[in-house]
Amino acid sequence: MKYQKELKDNILFIRLEGDLIAGPDTQKMIADADAEGDGKVTLCAIDLSNARFMDSSGMGVLVSLLTKFRNRGGELVLIKPSEHIRKLLIVTKLNAIFTIAENDSFAAQFLKESIY
Numbered sequence: 001m002k003y004q005k006e007l008k009d010n011i012l013f014i015r016l017e018g019d020l021i022a023g024p025d026t027q028k029m030i031a032d033a034d035a036e037g038d039g040k041v042t043l044c045a046i047d048l049s050n051a052r053f054m055d056s057s058g059m060g061v062l063v064s065l066l067t068k069f070r071n072r073g074g075e076l077v078l079i080k081p082s083e084h085i086r087k088l089l090i091v092t093k094l095n096a097i098f099t100i101a102e103n104d105s106f107a108a109q110f111l112k113e114s115i116y
């Protein structure tokens with residue numbers, strides 16, 4: 001898995017590519033997200049449009065990140081998950097705890113409104 005991160009308007013955008021599975025890349029991504037802005041960034045959007053596959057450990061990564069941002073008083077949104085990942089979110093009922101946005105603009109709007 002590869003990822004890129006970008007801080008835009010106090011929102012951390014993480015763009016994933018490849019397979020979201022356990023490994024050093026996922027642990028580094030969690031650490032990077034945790035350290036962003038010295039832990040003061042509270043809003044995050046994870047772009048899953050180029051993620052091909054996710055297993056149970058990948059779901060754990062998403063839940064872990066969601067928990068980290070909510071514990072800071074913030075929120076996390078998933079952007080355009082692939083069809084495979086959407087189905088997994090539905091089957092595991094995680095779609096009930098994650099907000100899913102179709103693009104960056106909707107994600108940013110939702111996140112900004114969530115802090116008020």
